[in-house]
Amino acid sequence: MAKVLVVTSGKGGVGKTTTTAALGAALAQQGQSVCVVDFDVGLRNLDLVMGAERRVVYDLINVVQGDAKLPQALIRDKRLDGLSLLPASQTRDKDALTDAGVARVMDELRAKFDWVICDSPAGIERGATLAMRHADVAVVVANPEVSSVRDSDRIIGLLDAKTARAEKGETMEKHLILTRYDPARAERGEMLRIDDVLEILSIPLLAVVPESEEVLKASNVGSPVTLNNPASAPARAYADAVRRLKGETVAMVVPTERRSFMSKLFQRRAA
Amino acid sequence: MNLLGFLTRRGSAPVARERLQILLAHERAAFGRSDLVTVLRKEILAVIAKHMAIDGEKVKVSMDQGGDVSTLEIDIELPTNSATPALATA
Numbered sequence: 001m002a003k004v005l006v007v008t009s010g011k012g013g014v015g016k017t018t019t020t021a022a023l024g025a026a027l028a029q030q031g032q033s034v035c036v037v038d039f040d041v042g043l044r045n046l047d048l049v050m051g052a053e054r055r056v057v058y059d060l061i062n063v064v065q066g067d068a069k070l071p072q073a074l075i076r077d078k079r080l081d082g083l084s085l086l087p088a089s090q091t092r093d094k095d096a097l098t099d100a101g102v103a104r105v106m107d108e109l110r111a112k113f114d115w116v117i118c119d120s121p122a123g124i125e126r127g128a129t130l131a132m133r134h135a136d137v138a139v140v141v142a143n144p145e146v147s148s149v150r151d152s153d154r155i156i157g158l159l160d161a162k163t164a165r166a167e168k169g170e171t172m173e174k175h176l177i178l179t180r181y182d183p184a185r186a187e188r189g190e191m192l193r194i195d196d197v198l199e200i201l202s203i204p205l206l207a208v209v210p211e212s213e214e215v216l217k218a219s220n221v222g223s224p225v226t227l228n229n230p231a232s233a234p235a236r237a238y239a240d241a242v243r244r245l246k247g248e249t250v251a252m253v254v255p256t257e258r259r260s261f262m263s264k265l266f267q268r269r270a271a
Numbered sequence: 272m273n274l275l276g277f278l279t280r281r282g283s284a285p286v287a288r289e290r291l292q293i294l295l296a297h298e299r300a301a302f303g304r305s306d307l308v309t310v311l312r313k314e315i316l317a318v319i320a321k322h323m324a325i326d327g328e329k330v331k332v333s334m335d336q337g338g339d340v341s342t343l344e345i346d347i348e349l350p351t352n353s354a355t356p357a358l359a360t361a
Contacts, residue, residue, distance in 0.1 A: 146287050153295050157302055189282020196288045200295060 002110040005117045005245070006135035008159070010151030012122030014143045015179040018215055018225065020119035021049045022238040023139070023245075025224035028083035030242055032114045035074065037086040039131035040121040041097060044088035050077070051222025052085050061089040064101035070108050079227060084113070097130055106134040124154060129162045136165065137173045137245070139206060143180045144192040152176075152201055175206035177241060182211045183254055194254075207241035208254045209234045233257050308334050315345060325349060 007020045017040075024036040037060065038046035047053045052075045058068035063086070070086075077083035086109070089096070109116045120131035132138060138159050142152040159172045166172055178197055185191040198205055210233050218228035226235040233255040240250045312332040319325055329348035335341060 146291055149291055150294065150298075153298070154302070157299070186284065189284045192284050192287055196284070200288070200291055 002113050003115055003137060004106060004110065004135050005115060005137045005139060006120055006132040007117060007139045007141060008120040008128060008132055008155050009122065009141040009148070010124060010128075010155040011143075011148045014141050014148050015177075015209070015215075016122070016141050017045050017049050017119055018219065019139065019141050019177055019179065019209075019238070020046060020117050021224040022226045022234070023242060024083055024115075024117050025077075025080060026226040026235075026239045026242040027115050027117075027245075028077070028080040029226060029230075029239070030246070031082065032246075033082040033084075033112075034115045034117065035084045035086055035109055035113045036117045036119065037109070038088035038119050039127055040119060041088045041127060042090065042093055043121065044090050046119050047075075047085060047087045048222060049219050050085055050224065052077070052087070053222070056087045059087045059089040060105070061092050061096045063105050064097055066101075070105065070112075079223075082114075095126075097127075099130070099133075102130055103134065124158060128155075129158065132159055132163050134164055135159075135172070137175070138163075139175050139177055140201070140203065141177050141179055142197060142201070144178060144186065144194075144197055146192075149192070149197055149200055156201065156203060174203045175245075176201060176203050177207045177209060178205070179209040180211045181208050181254065183256075205252060206244055207237045208252070209237040210254055210256065212257070231258065308332050311343075315347075319347065323349065 005023070007016050007023070009016050020036050024034045027034045036046060036050070038044050039060070040046070041061065044059075047056055055075050058073035060073070062068040063070050063073045073086055075085045075087065077085065106116065118131045118135065121127040140152050140155060140159075142148045156174060159174055160166050163172055176198070178194060181194070182191055186193045194205065194208060212232060212234045214229050214232040214234050215225055218225040221228065225232065226238050229235055230239070236255040240253075240255075243250045312330060315332065316325070316327055316330050319330075325347065331344070331346040333344045333346075335344070
């Protein structure tokens with residue numbers, strides 16, 4: 001049976017889409033079949049981050065409204081066998097997504113894949129609640145910064161109230177991915193520490209993704225960071241996150257960039 | 272450098288942490304309670320309606336959170352002769 005995972009945050013710009021693409025690709029790299037679904041109707045970006053923007057023909061709304069069949073709208077990744085994308089619509093508004101229609105599409109996706117990852121829009125409006133509605137597991141993405149932590153707290157409240165699981169009286173499994181973390185700044189007292197955020201939000205930690213140039217490099221070329229540079233620090237953080245989601249026990253570390261002796265030696269000249 | 276200057280050099284993160292803890296304690300109470308008041312209002316209305324004819328609009332439930340005590344205020348306006356026959360025979 002497929003697991004449906006929602007990537008959510010409340011606040012925009014904290015790394016939901018980067019995380020969706022990276023988790024989706026990492027799961028596929030570890031042999032799972034995955035569909036990443038963009039729920040950000042009107043402001044779709046997952047296709048761009050995945051490098052599939054020129055292959056979009058039909059989208060989530062077309063499938064929800066019955067104008068296209070699910071297989072017609074799914075875009076299969078050219079680099080990874082098990083990975084597919086269901087893009088959002090760029091032109092329609094989110095009211096075109098009906099509750100019953102979304103429920104039907106989610107059921108179809110569950111039957112086809114091992115994992116369905118829903119990329120939530122920012123905010124706490126209908127788009128965000130629709131994205132989390134059918135989830136079994138939630139990944140809350142936060143930056144170590146006051147406004148992001150506050151918004152994550154609101155989203156955690158919504159996950160416990162507005163999801164199908166919550167309404168049935170079942171518990172909603174929630175995990176935190178802390179992104180853009182800078183261990184040196186946290187050490188100097190300039191940034192909230194991992195413990196601070198965990199104590200405030202009180203949900204288990206899935207991964208710490210360090211601030212890294214690799215994230216922008218990967219989105220520039222339209223490739224999930226785990227695929228673009230698997231040895232990079234963020235890629236290793238996401239790969240570990242996926243192992244934990246699959247039930248493996250992996251020691252929690254904040255990955256750092258590996259630098260060879262030669263690259264350290266020539267760092268200044270190269271820059 | 273004075274003592275205050277030395278202390279503040281420890282960084283702004285502890286300030287962020289403290290501000291968040293205070294703010295979220297309030298917000299959790301506020302957002303959690305708003306649902307509770309709706310549920311209470313509905314259930315109180317249902318219990319009273321079993322015995323009296325009351326106007327749903329005339330039931331006010333509010334919750335206030337002070338420093339030490341919280342109060343639950345229930346204000347129900349009853350019409351005259353509101354007892355239903357069910358209650359009269361019971």
